Amino acid sequence: xxxxxxxxLPRRHVAHSVRRAYAVRPAPxxxxxxxxxxxxxxxxxAVGESTPAEAPAPPRSTFAPWILGALSAGIGFxxxxxxxxxxxxxxNPHIAELTAQKDVAERYDYTAASFDSEVGFSELLMGVNGxxxxxxxxxxxxxxEVSCGTGRNLGYYDIEGAKAKVESLAFIDLSPQMVDVxxxxxxxxxxxxxxxxxxxPELKVRFMTGSALGNMPLAPRGKKYDxxxxxxxxxxxxxxTELLENMARHLDMSxxxxxxxxxxxxxxxxxxxxxxxxxxxxxxxxxxxCWFNREIGELVEAAAKKSGLEVVNERRHHLGTTWVFELxxxxxxxxxxxxxxxxxxxxxxxxxxxAGWLAKLGWS
Numbered sequence: 001x002x003x004x005x006x007x008x009l010p011r012r013h014v015a016h017s018v019r020r021a022y023a024v025r026p027a028p029x030x031x032x033x034x035x036x037x038x039x040x041x042x043x044x045x046a047v048g049e050s051t052p053a054e055a056p057a058p059p060r061s062t063f064a065p066w067i068l069g070a071l072s073a074g075i076g077f078x079x080x081x082x083x084x085x086x087x088x089x090x091x092n093p094h095i096a097e098l099t100a101q102k103d104v105a106e107r108y109d110y111t112a113a114s115f116d117s118e119v120g121f122s123e124l125l126m127g128v129n130g131x132x133x134x135x136x137x138x139x140x141x142x143x144x145e146v147s148c149g150t151g152r153n154l155g156y157y158d159i160e161g162a163k164a165k166v167e168s169l170a171f172i173d174l175s176p177q178m179v180d181v182x183x184x185x186x187x188x189x190x191x192x193x194x195x196x197x198x199x200x201p202e203l204k205v206r207f208m209t210g211s212a213l214g215n216m217p218l219a220p221r222g223k224k225y226d227x228x229x230x231x232x233x234x235x236x237x238x239x240x241t242e243l244l245e246n247m248a249r250h251l252d253m254s255x256x257x258x259x260x261x262x263x264x265x266x267x268x269x270x271x272x273x274x275x276x277x278x279x280x281x282x283x284x285x286x287x288x289x290c291w292f293n294r295e296i297g298e299l300v301e302a303a304a305k306k307s308g309l310e311v312v313n314e315r316r317h318h319l320g321t322t323w324v325f326e327l328x329x330x331x332x333x334x335x336x337x338x339x340x341x342x343x344x345x346x347x348x349x350x351x352x353x354x355a356g357w358l359a360k361l362g363w364s
Contacts, residue, residue, distance in 0.1 A: 090278045096267065096293050101281075103238035105174055107289030108149070112177035115150050118288070123152075126318060128263075132156055132231060135261045135324070140165040141226025142219035146212045146247055147233030148173045151182030154189055164200040168220050172208040183207045213243055216250055224252040231263040234299060235290040241303045248307035253329045254337035260309065262325040266296035269320035277321075296323045308333030 094100045111118065123129055136156035145153065148171035158165040173179050186207075190199060204220045212233075219225055228247050234240040244260075252258045267274050277293040285291050297314070304311060304327055313326040329337070 088275075088279055090275060092278075092282070095278050095281050096274075096295065098238075098240070098294070101238070101285065101291045101294075104285045104289045104291070105236050105238070107286070108173075108175040108236070109177050111289065112150060112175060112181050115178070115181070116152070126322075128322070131263055131317070131322070131324060135229060135231070135263055138259065138261060138326070139227040139229055140257070142168045142170075142221070142223065143227045143229065144170045144172070144216070144219075144225040144250065146172060146216075146228060146230040146243075147236065148182050149175075149178050149232070151185045153229065153231060154182070154185055159200055159203055160198045162201060164203070167200065167202065168204040168206075170206045170208065170217065170219070170225075172210055172212060172216060174209070174211050176209045179207050179209045213237070213239060213246055216246075218250075224250055226252055226255060226257070227259050227261065229261045232265065232290065234262070234264050234296060235266065235292055235294060240294065240299045241306075244300065244303035245307050248303070248309055251329070252337075253308065253333050256329065256331075256334050258329055259312075260325075260327040262300065262323070262327070264296045264323045264325075265290075265292050265321050266294045266323060267321070269316070273319055273321070292321070300325055300327075308336070 092100065108115070123132075132153050133156040136153045137158055139157060143157070143166050151171065157169065159169070171179065171182055173182070186205065190196060206217070206220075208217060210216065228251055230247065234243065237243050244262075247260055251260060267277065274293065281291055281293040300311070300323075303309075308330050309327045310330045311325060312328050313324070315324040316322065317324070
C-alpha cells in the first residue's frame, strides 16, 4: 500500500506539470506608470479649466500646401504669358490708331445677357466697382448716363430720400439688348413698393435706345443736363472724340457746377504693358467689343479743348490703364452760355491776352 501511493504521486505530479506547460498563459498586465507629482495650481485659471500646457494643439491643415502650390503655379503661368506677350513683336504697329480699329459696338448685342458675369469678377478684383461708386455719388441734378450698358452703376446713385442729390436719371445706349438688361436690373433693385418709397419723391427715370453721337432727349424740364456720366464707353465707339464733344453739347454749360464724369480704360504709362495691350487688342475687341489700347488722355484733352471744357481731376489706376476724369465748363464758356460776354469779344480778348504787353501799344 505505501509503495503504490509512492508510485501514484509522482505520476500525478508529472501530468500536472505537463498540463501547466502547455496551457495558454494570459498576457501580463501593463506596467503602471509611476504617478506624477501634483502640479501647483495656477491662480490665473479657474478650477476645472485646462491650462495652456494641457490644451491640445490644433490639427494641421493638409490642404494649405496644395492651395499655396496652386496659387503659385497660377501666378507663375500668368507671369509667363505676360512675358511672352511683352516680348513678342507687334504684327500691326498701327493697331493703337483709330483708323486701324474697326467699329465693334454691335458686339454688345450678343453679349448683353452674359456681360455682367464676364466682367463682374475682374472688376471686383481690381476695385473698379469702388471707382464706379465714387463717380456716381458725384452726380447731381438732372443726370444722363451715356453708354449705360447693363446698368452697372445703378446701385450707386444718390437717389434715396427727400435730400437726394439726383433729381432725374436718363439712361441711353446704342444696344437695345443692353438697355433691356439695364431696365430689368432697375426693376429688381427699385421695383418693389418698399424700394419705391425710399426713392426721391420726384425722381424721374427714363431708358432710351439710341446713338450718343446724335441728338439726345433733354432733361424732363426741357433743359440740358447737370451731370453726364460715362463708364467704359470711349473704348467701344468708332468716334470717341466726337462722342465726348456731343456729350458737352448736352451739358448745361451755363452751370459752373455741371460735370462730365468718365471712367475709361486704355493705354498704360508702362511701355512693356502697352506691347501686351497692342498684341491682344484685335482679339479682345472682336470678343468683348472694346479697344483697350487707346490713348484716352489725348482723346479727352482734344475733345475738352474743342468743347470749352477743362479737366478738374484726372487719375490713373492699374499701372495707368484705368482712367478717371472729371470735367467742367471753363469760366469763359460759362460766361458765353449765360450771354454775359459775346463770343467774338471773348475771342478778341483771348488774343489780346496772349499777345502780352505789345498789344497795349497796338502791335500784334
